[in-house]
Amino acid sequence: MTTDNKIPSASYGILQQNLPDSTLDEAAEQVRNLGYAIIDSGYTAPELHSFSEEFNCTRDHYVQTYGESELRGLNEFHTIRAPLTHGGDAFLKLALNEHLLSLLKKLIPGKFILNQQNGVINPPQETYNQGAWHRDLPYQHFVSTKPLAINALFCVDDFTFENGATFVLPASHKAEAFPSENYVRKNAIQVEAKAGSFIVLDCMVFHAGGFNKTNLERRAVNHLYNIPYFKQQINIPMNMTSSDLSPEVRDILGFTYAEPTSISDYLSKRTDKKY
Numbered sequence: 651m652t653t654d655n656k657i658p659s660a661s662y663g664i665l666q667q668n669l670p671d672s673t674l675d676e677a678a679e680q681v682r683n684l685g686y687a688i689i690d691s692g693y694t695a696p697e698l699h700s701f702s703e704e705f706n707c708t709r710d711h712y713v714q715t716y717g718e719s720e721l722r723g724l725n726e727f728h729t730i731r732a733p734l735t736h737g738g739d740a741f742l743k744l745a746l747n748e749h750l751l752s753l754l755k756k757l758i759p760g761k762f763i764l765n766q767q768n769g770v771i772n773p774p775q776e777t778y779n780q781g782a783w784h785r786d787l788p789y790q791h792f793v794s795t796k797p798l799a800i801n802a803l804f805c806v807d808d809f810t811f812e813n814g815a816t817f818v819l820p821a822s823h824k825a826e827a828f829p830s831e832n833y834v835r836k837n838a839i840q841v842e843a844k845a846g847s848f849i850v851l852d853c854m855v856f857h858a859g860g861f862n863k864t865n866l867e868r869r870a871v872n873h874l875y876n877i878p879y880f881k882q883q884i885n886i887p888m889n890m891t892s893s894d895l896s897p898e899v900r901d902i903l904g905f906t907y908a909e910p911t912s913i914s915d916y917l918s919k920r921t922d923k924k925y
């Protein structure tokens with residue numbers, strides 16, 4: 651017998667059940683089924699504080715380099731492209747966060763590379779480029795039995811209902827088309843998360859930044875990791891020095907997956923072929 655409002659724990663007629671044995675396994679189960687989950691990065695409060703400062707410095711430098719009015723004209727003012735290539739170690743470390751990589755290894759069978767890393771600023775009282783429904787493989791309408799790409803949105807600030815926490819359409823990675831307006835209205839959920847969390851999404855789940863009603867920016871860093879068959883948004887190896895990177899990190903950043911430039915180059919790479 652169940653009591654009111656309690657989720658039943660008894661069951662019958664079940665021959666198969668997932669048995670996750672860690673919080674990361676549970677997150678992987680939720681990403682597979684619903685398309686999203688939240689995990690902790692493990693950053694301490696001082697580490698988060700220092701990351702927040704690094705984010706602001708990197709942004710100031712980026713805007714000085716590319717120009718505010720030019721960025722605004724391109725609808726790019728609220729994005730910092732590829733900060734790991736110009737923003738210092740903190741961004742590279744973030745892209746290699748051990749909790750996140752462990753989860754990615756559970757979700758993407760085989761090798762994966764970082765396709766892109768972007769600083770995302772949800773401005774106060776203003777719309778911005780990520781505040782519209784999209785997939786992180788945009789213009790794609792297919793269903794895949796395993797994720798081809800996963801995105802991980804690192805919350806630099808708390809994500810709240812007030813400051814425009816990300817909206818997600820649960821399980822929408824399992825249907826090809828974007829659902830009807832009424833379906834979206836009834837089924838979209840807003841994902842609150844603490845600063846220092848990663849909101850992890852199947853890249854095919856529809857999501858959108860919410861409207862930031864507060865007076866402060868809500869900052870994040872988005873990452874997209876994919877099987878090594880898709881080209882990177884910006885060529886990461888060509889914009890980083892590789893000398894002090896481990897073989898595993900070189901793999902993740904795509905150094906080992908550059909397109910051969912010729913048949914000879916292809917054949918010479920066959921000796922230690924990885925894919």
Ligand SMILES: O=C(O)CCC(=O)C(=O)O
Pocket residue numbers: 770772780786803814815816817857858859860870872
């Ligand atoms: O800002 C957000 O809440 C969502 C960010 C996003 O959708 C993206 O970077 O793809």
